[in-house]
Amino acid sequence: MSDNTNIKKKAVKGVAWSAIERFSVQGVQFIISIILARLLTPSDFGLVAIVLVFSTIFQAINESGFNTALVHKQDRDNLDFSTAFVTNLAIGVISYCILFFLAPLIAKFYENENLINVMRLCSLSLIINAFGLIPMAVFTIRVDFKTQARASFTAAVISGLAGIVSAYYIKNVYAIVIQYLAYNIVYVSLMWMFVKYSFNVRFSTERFKSLWNYAYKLILARLIYLIFDDIYSLAIGKLYTPAQLGFYNRANSFRQVSSKNIINIVQRVSVPLLCENQKDNLAMVRVHLKFMKATALMVFPIVTGLMVLSKPFITVLLGEKWLPTADLFLLVCPIEFFYLISTFNRNIYNATGKTDWALQSEIVKKMFFILIFLITLNSSLQVFLIGLIIISILEMLYDTYFAKKQIGVTLFEQLKSLLPVLLASAVMGLLVSFVYFITSNIYFQLIIGVIIGVVSYTFICYCFDISDFKANVTIFLKSKIR
Template identity: 40%
Template sequence: MKENSLISESIKTVVWSAIERFSVQVIQFVLTIILARLVAPSEYGLIAMLTIFIAVAQSFVDSGFSSALVQKKNRTETDFSTVFYFNIAISLISYIILYLSAPYIALYYREPLLELLCKWLGLSLIIQGFSVVQVAKLTISLDFKTQARASLTAVIISGLLGVYLAYSGYGVWALVAQSLLNNILNTSILCLLTKWIPKFIFSVSSLKSLFSFGSKLLLSGLLHTIYINLYSLVIGRKYSATDVGFFNQANLSARFPSVSLMAIISRAIYPIQCKIQDENELLLSSFKQYLRMSCYIIFPVMISMSVLAKPLILVILTDKWLPITDLFMFLCIGYMWIPLMVLNNQILHVKGRTDYFLKAEIIKKIVGLFILVVTMPFGLTVLCIGLLVYNFFDMIIIIYFSKKVINTGYFEQFKSIFSIFSLSIAMGVTIHLSLLLISNIYLQLFLGILIGLVFYLSFSYWFKIKEFNFLLLNFKKIIQ
């Protein structure tokens, strides 16, 4: 009964998390498509060149404290206020360092405009520093509805401004304005809706307690952030801004479905898993259910996108982005394994074993750096194949460490998702064969999606895949 109650609670939180993420991400995706049509790949490339520096600074702003607040059972107002003031201080320091580094960043890439772009984009660090605690409080209370209101309002208004500026010929500055306004609005609305005001309290002991958990997440997050953005850093130095734009667009587009869906699922179930962190059997059972459900949703999406890569790009992004087809195809296959990585990572957070998480990240990034060095001389396509290979190593390494705390290893996890994987592959083959009979790209895209959807759902019903029945049952409950 407790397990059923837990899953029921998960469904409710996932629904609101999905509404918030999907509404924001879908609108953001549509706006990105419009901007991609109005802004040149080289201008996208300029923003992508700065991504690693902004992302590293953002990692310091949070410092792992948001997850630490959620994970801690007996959190107090002192904890919240301490984290708030610490985050503000770190955000200011991070921006000053980024501001002073801007000329050297521009010199490294040999792009003078990057100095000014860096100084403006860096302001987002200070803005986001004011909302870290608000997001943590809403996550703890499973209040994704409030987050949805803030995110949706911010992305619509900022997106419309970005499109207007891009249409008016402002180029890369349209992207800068959109990003800054989005952060300003989101932070302002969160502060207004949460109605939380920090007390004039700063506790060193509270900071130390939270930092013992958060510091390992910070180091792990830094390693991951640096690695995933290292490609733009290397490509920007070795190739052109246009190449950076191509890679960045392919990478963002391929990551979008799996990362967004897992963000919905993981942040909804994380507070719930933290509540049962000491009930090992219940935690293990729920972990397996979440793993199968995540793979059931994400595997077919990513395989379909890989098979339909060319018509997707031509229809959505236009032929000026056609060179990213092969990059996109390989990256979709690599990112389809995100559910296993994310849920195994998260279980280490839930159990408080951020030391294992840090060790895993160090090993993974050493492997990833080796793959990057080996593939770098051979062009963008080989670099993306290298990323695909890295994702397999990522999955293997993190499962090794998660097995130490949840007692389910490679065989058990792969066995539990094998039927879903097989069904998804069969669906992909069916879509590919159907494309051979159609020449029109619009029909290829429409019929490819329709055939894949019908095939996947029909055979899910035929083979009695329990995730299909579970989703169907809960869908009926929601609409009634």
Template identity: 30%
Template sequence: MSLKQQALSGAVWSYSQQFGTQLINFAVTIVLARALLPEEFGLIGMIAIFMGIGLTLFDGGMTSSLIRSDKLDDTDYSTVFIFNLLVSLGVYIIIFVFAPFIADFYRQPVLTDVTRIYTLSFVFAAFGSVQNTILTKTMNFKRQALLTIPALLISCLIALIFAYKGFGVWSLVAMTLSNTFVLSIILWFASSWKPSFSFSKEKFRKHFNYGYKLTLSSILDIIFTNIYQIVIGRFFNASVVGFYTRANQLMMMPVGNVSTALNKVAFPLFAEIQNDEERLRNAYKRMMLMVLFVINPIVVLMLVLAEPLTTFLFTDKWLPMVPIFKIICLSGLLYPLHLYNLLILQVKGRSDLYLQLEIFKKILLSVILFISFYYGLHGLLWGQLIFSIFALFINTYFAGNMIGYSTKRQLLDMIPLFLLAGLMGVIVYILDNYWLNNLADSLRLIMNSFCGVLVYLGLSYLFKLDSLLEIKNIIQKK
């Protein structure tokens, strides 16, 4: 199988896994959002940072090093496995000890027990991290999908039972905990690789020297990604954190899934052609534009139809999240651009520059956060968008220089897609507010979305966008 065929097959199965798992997850979350209170989701949002840091410390740079490295043997995998396991246990012990202080910070006593149980997830995940990395490195996304979905179905069933029995926030804890536990068991027994428990200092230094910079960068990113939930949780209340968390998760449903699914294919694919600048540049450009072509209209439709979407999915008790959701959607449009530009730095082995840029951007974010805090919740959200725009120019400048694809050229290629999605949004807004606003929420969503997609595809065909033609060719070949 050629590299192109392997990448296409990997993309299909990666999308199947990503969308399959997220559709199941999303459907269950809708049920849980109707059964639970916003503040119960807010409690999980308050401690998301600790879960993120725990996962990153053992599953960040070291596994990335495995994916991009050639000529690996069992000692490489076993060394990383042992490191992952020891770090996950160490981090968990620290979080267990400091859980009461976390609860005191948020003035939420229940968080002591919730934190201690919830963060067990990354200890369970450590047992299957290398097995999962091997599947990603070999682009065996079909097997990865077939192993992931059963674990998710079991965890969703457990969460629904907990919610039905009235366990509140523990339903969300049970869902995450059971998912990581069951998935690790499945990966352990389904994988042909088993750790030999041989640890090589030489192998460790090799992967650590590459990976620790990415890990530190990821930790910085997680801290400052969750800084808004920390600030909101400390100075507002759990309900507002719940609205913010739910709004962010709803936005990330299309944005994160499309980007992450393709990212799993892009990293090993780009790694294969990292020394061929022209091929890497063309592959990056085509992938980025296709992702934007798919994501932009979805996010714009969600922004314009935020009110009926919220009430239809979560009921009226979640309506306060609508203005929050609209601002977050604007930031979401830029998410894939950050992801793929930073991916170039990883592929090129510039984890040092990656870390330096993350430190600089976090200093910038701190300044913007400090200023925007004085303008309340909406000031914080607009500040988040302003930071995302600044960060985009920084990422595109450095990554673009590595592959001969400057910020100016990237923007010129992207602007038509943003303008097209914006025009579609204006048309849908007029349609919804002047003709369809008296209909039931479900009909408003269906009719506006249908008209929006027709307008978007029609204009794309009229202007002969390359991304539409490329997607059309892919479908015809399949």
């Protein structure tokens, strides 16, 4: 069997199960979030959004650092895993202690005393998740996302039920906290049950240095990215109202379910396959473009369709009180077009090992970020978010510049490969927009719009065989049949 065929089979299987994991979990959580949104208030969601910004930043230290280092290292052994485990656990405990003592200061800054207990409870996830990062690395190295799908889906169902029952009886923000912690506890417990991997808990200074030399630049780059990515949530929570932050948070959540998750699903499968070809630039370019085109084939039409149908979509699912979310949804969705290209280009750092370039890139991009952020800071919320679109474009340009330096793939090559998908999505969007001339009923707008969108886009892609549409569908179906 040729290397190309082997890569394709690994990719299809990995993407399929990664997609099943993410969308089964997100599907359950999506339904649960709708129920919780009807039981709770936008301010409750805004409060948790502030807390999760801080815990997510600390969580990234482990997830983007030592785990990625383990995946990249080809001669890894039990001592490497053990050293990473001890390090992850220590970082988790230290991170929790920092947030525990910072909670009163953060609550004072936002003038909301409820933040103290909410932050101290939610931050327990830093310690809980530290136990699960090693089995996650093992499954990623094996390109085994099927097992992760089983664990995460079960955790989503159990935690979702816990959240709904809590919301029904206590009707406040702690229902979201209970759901969040329950998911992490169940998921980590199941991951250890399924991994069937054991090691002695040891720590090697030499192995730590080896992993750290690779990881610390990625950690810094990821921290810079997350801090600036989440600074909008922090700023909205301070400059506007908790309710407006709740609307923004819901818009972002729908964006993650609809498109950002697809991007993250495929990119995490692409990392180990890029690492396998880290000494062959031409092979890396092929893998890079193949994954990016396949992802765009799914993401671009979803983003386009949701932008056209944003108002009936939000009104039907969440109710009239959440309608301001639709306007914000129109502003956050276009970011996905540029986020897709940036994400896959940032993956190249993981495969080439040029983590110093990753750090350098993030520092320069955030200079642009600060400039745009300050210019739009005292504007309306809509203008504030338009600034985020401009930032996404500038970051995409810079990420593609470094991709060319590493493996020789240009921005023109990438845009050329994505253009057919973009055109097909645009035609689909125009066809879906005609639904507003057919009926004013929001339920019919949503149902007929989705049907027109799916049928027209599939027909266009099949007729013009966009991004090897026919071949990819055939491979996927055969994989599912087996």
